[in-house]
Amino acid sequence: MAPLPSGSEKPMLLADAPAAPRIAVVGATGAVGGTLLELIEDRRLPYRRLHLVASARSAGRTIRVDGHDHQVAELDRFDFRSVDVAFFCAGAEVSREWVPVAVARGALVVDSTSAFRTAPGTPLVVTELAAELLDARPAGGVIAVPGAAAVPVVRVVRDVERRWGLRRIVVSTYQGASDAGHAGIEELQDGSRTVLQDPQATPVSAVFSPPLAFNVLPRIGETLEDGSTRQERELAEEIRTVLGLPGLDVTATCVRVPVVGGQGAAVWVECREAVDRGELVALLRALPGVTVHDSPGAPTPADLDDPDRVHVGRIRVAATASDGFWLWLATDNLRVGGALDAVRIVEEVLARGTL
Ligand SMILES: NC(=O)c1ccc[n+]([C@@H]2O[C@H](COP(=O)([O-])OP(=O)(O)OC[C@H]3O[C@@H](n4cnc5c(N)ncnc54)[C@H](OP(=O)(O)O)[C@@H]3O)[C@@H](O)[C@H]2O)c1
Missing domain, CATH: 3.40.50.720 (NAD(P)-binding Rossmann-like Domain)
Structure with a gap:
């Protein structure tokens, strides 16, 4: 099929054009x-x-x-x-x-x-x-x-790898109910209503077990023989694959939190060389589709001004080991990833x- 118009201009709607798929x-x-x-x-x-x-x-x-x-x-x-x-x-x-x-x-x-x-x-x-x-x-x-948990991570660390090299990535995700689809959203909403009406009541627990309303679940999906979950293993594997670093040390903990939409991730990145915080912030600011919130406040999934971007905050180079730093990532999981x-x-x- 011949190329269609691209670039900064959005392509025209070509509902009747024979070239359109x-x-x-x-x-x-x-x-x-x-x-x-x-x-x-x-x-x-x-x-x-x-x-x-x-x-x-x-x-x-x-x-x-x-x-x-x-x-x-x-x-x-x-x-x-x-x-x-x-x-x-x-x-x-x-x-x-x-x-x-x-x-x-x-x-x-x-x-x-x-x-x-x-x-x-x-x-x-x-x-x-x-x-x-x-x-x-x-x-x-x-x-x-790649999955909604992997995409924000790879989008912010790929250029970090090119500048300082990567030794290890530790990801902790905070994933809302929408990550489990419409059934997950409905179960959280129904469960929240149930508990608000009667704090002693046990909400329905078909999608999330135990119930997610007013709770935090330290495991998402199937548990594997080593105690990790399939999702955690897949997340690590996807990060290695997209970065093209099959031997990279990546470990993850995926946690379900009682919000309807959006997700957060706390990411510890350990590099091969000392990282200068000012240079790191400048590098992150230059990434396409990434918004850096370099202020005491940090982005939250509930108030993303542009849900199509990866929002980065809480940028902290470790005081004890300047080759490592923390990032907080907030994204709309239905869109990014x-x-x-x-x-x-x-x-x-x-x-x-x-x-
Ligand atoms: N939710 C996220 O944040 C997210 C992000 C990235 C990727 N994903 C992946 O995307 C997929 C869908 O997730 P979702 O959150 O959109 O789930 P969802 O809200 O539960 O939607 C599932 C969709 O699949 C259809 N479906 C289910 N079983 C089917 C079958 N046997 N034959 C045909 N259609 C079937 C459903 O149709 P009916 O209406 O007929 O049931 C519905 O349209 C999952 O693999 C998920 O891992 C999800």
């Missing part, structure tokens, strides 16, 4: 899928056809995008032959089963789940760091988006003409 969003009714549809509209991602796909639960529902009503199709009955680009955000299990089908039918898949992030031959792409990975269409037909990174990948693919 036919796009499917698998998981269109979910938290990430809904954000994707907003971004497709807001960023005027060009498309010729837009297919919204979900499970039988939502099939037939109507969702308005770009002023047009779109009926949700059922994945089991959907024909990927009518698609050039398929966004997948319906969970890893769905991706494992259906991404190969979509690829076999000719679609280029941009997968926001964990299913293909460490698959050999699948580019794991953060466009701000390595858009050149999109110079050619991947042989396997799949481009993976979620829908926004997926849309940017397609924008880059279209600009490069590598569809």
Whole structure:
């Protein structure tokens, strides 16, 4: 497909242009899928056809995008032959089963789940760091988006590695309910109401166990044999992969906190040389899509002035070891490392003409 207009000007909406791709969003009714549809509209991602796909639960529902009503199709009955680009955000299990089908039918898949992030031959792409990975269409037909916990970290430490070298990264995440999708959001909201009405009541605990309302859960998802969780292991692996540093010492603790949206991360970075704080702040300020809050206040997920950026605060070079420093990162998990990174990948693919 020929390259479409790119650059600082947003591309024109090309709903009827033959060069624009036919796009499917698998998981269109979910938290990430809904954000994707907003971004497709807001960023005027060009498309010729837009297919919204979900499970039988939502099939037939109507969702308005770009002023047009779109009926949700059922994945089991959907024909990927009518698609050039398929966004997948319906969970890893769905991706494992259906991404190969979509690829076999000719679609280029941009997968926001964990299913293909460490698959050999699948580019794991953060466009701000390595858009050149999109110079050619991947042989396997799949481009993976790193997770919402990994993207903010890699975006701030990649240039730190180039300047001072990296010895170790320790990440502690504070992840809200939206990270667990619509069901997580609803359970936190219902549980909070339940406890506010009756402090002795036990809220429903289907998504989060124990209940998340008025609580902090020190573990997210499946626990592995060494006591870490799969998410912590995957987060470390994604950071190594995107940075291209397979031997880097990365360790993580992922914690669930009772907020609906957004996430925070406290990140300890240990370098190979002493770090000058002034130079570090200047380096972070120069990063694209990063806002530095170098003041006593720090960014919080609830008040991000621009949810498409990574917000950095609490920059502290250690008094006892000047080769190490702390950062606090606040992001909108549905956008950064979620829908926004997926849309940017397609924008880059279209600009490069590598569809
Ligand atoms: N939430 C985040 O912050 C975030 C960030 C980055 C990546 N991700 C990843 O993105 C994926 C989706 O997350 P989410 O938060 O958007 O979840 P969600 O709100 O629960 O949405 C799930 C979506 O997948 C669809 N779906 C579920 N099972 C399906 C099936 N068997 N066949 C077809 N469609 C099916 C659902 O459709 P129905 O309406 O029909 O149920 C819904 O559209 C997950 O893999 C998650 O790890 C999430």
